[in-house]
Amino acid sequence: MDMQSSEQAWITLGAALDHAVSWGAAPGQCHLETVTLPPVLDEGMVLRLLCTGALREGQSVDLASGAVWEVSSVQEKSKYVPGQRVWLHPAPPCGICPACLAGCAVSCRDSHRQTAFPGWMSSVRVLHPWAVRRGVVPVPSTVGPDLFTLLVPMARAMRVRRTISRRDRVLVVGNGIQALLVGAALDGPGRRALVNPNGDLQNVGSFGFQHSGTGLEPMREALQGEPDLVVVVDGSADLLEAAVHSAGLGTTVVAMSSVPAGDRFSQLWEKQTTLMFQRGIAPEDLVPARNRIVEIARTLDAVPRSVVAPELWEGRETLEALWTVIESCAPSC
């Protein structure tokens, strides 16, 4: 198939997809908009949104990074086929510039390219070949697409696994699903305990934690020694400080959220603690994250989630459910 003009692209997409639904600032504030699709270039493709997800983690909700798509049509020169499911990197980096090679893909100049049309979220999306080559992670259709709305939090967890070698006694502090995924990523020999201050996480044993509770000290005892890795997923500066306090000499502390370290951490110096901030994702963790999601699909399927239609999503800053999946049917706004 050879689609050199927007008109031909329209024909190929068919009557059911003769317009792209743009959701505007947030799905709850959606507006229907008919747009002329740009030409689908060689190696480019057209996608249909299946679903997207949002997690309650006390941080801003980024629906674009949780979106899962289905390939609608492709150009001749493509390794993808219609019907294939994919996750799209919302801002794919080049992978070869100094920033990318230093592991700081968010500083890649190319990650600011316009690689998809229209906008950040729509029912139909035309993807530029540049993004097809760098920002597509195929996902299997044997697993529900909603599970891959967790790809970014899983990639963040897999980054901890990749960058920290010593993890015999792991202490994880957090309230959201991200804390569970850290347990799933670090699963293996050794002991893992979860401090869940809100007490809102269930079934933590299937995510690799032998112990869980709402307080720091009991979990520290459950590890039968001082933790050699502390991962603070979310929480206040006080929690981070308490976690650093509970750690042993030479421990690595990974902070996955924007907790201000301030100047209260004199213990970092005294305990020779390594404090690492790992908020973003690294491209090399995306495929391992996809694979881990497939491996633990049954466990993830058991996690309660709230499923809503796009028009019922109000772009809330605070989520009632730990995990919200927004179905992709065209909103009737």
Ligand SMILES: [Zn+2]
């Ligand atoms: Zn780059």
